[in-house]
Amino acid sequence: MSYPFECGNRTVWDAGYHSGQLFASLARGAAEFLDVPAGLTPTREGGCEVDPAALLTFTERLYGHYASTNSEVMHGLAHGLLITSLVLVERTGGTVPLRPEHEASLGWAKNVFARSMA
Template sequence: MSYPFELGGETLWDAGFRTGQLYASLARGTAEFLELPSGLTPNDQGGCDVEVESFRAFVEALDGIYSSTGNQVLHGLAHGLLVTSLVLLERAGGEITLTHRYAAALLAEKAAQARVMA
């Protein structure tokens, strides 16, 4: 069983059911923390539709927290969600500009993560 993330009928990421549920839950909770929409909406196929501009704003805000905090716990908590979100955003045709000291490492991790996100 899968948990598809879709844009206009195209599957961007056909996550495993539990993986997709966890990702969507983490995104939902983080969006609440950031006080903005995640850009992910549950759909009738048992996954989520991606609204690119809202999702881009969410990923940008998540990156802002990740790159600016001195709190290692907050940094670590945001890390996995951010890397996966960068892959999904790219597949949706969106992008954000990474200019901070973590940019090169995040881009390398995004490329590696993209290879395992079927």
């Protein structure tokens, strides 16, 4: 069973059911914390419709928070959500510029995630 993330008529991530639900739940919680919408609307079919502009804003805000702290706990908590969001932003035609100090590590992780996000 899958949990698709759709952008218009295109599937940008056909997540496994549990992976998709967990990502959507984490994004909703982080969006509340960041006081912005996550850009993910649950569908009747059991997935999410992606609003590219809102997802971009959410991911920029999440990355801004990530980049503004040296807290290893905050980095650890945000890492998987941020990487998954960066992949989805790219798949919906957007981009979040990374600071030079994050380009190598986050870029590498983004590539690893993208390969496994069918």
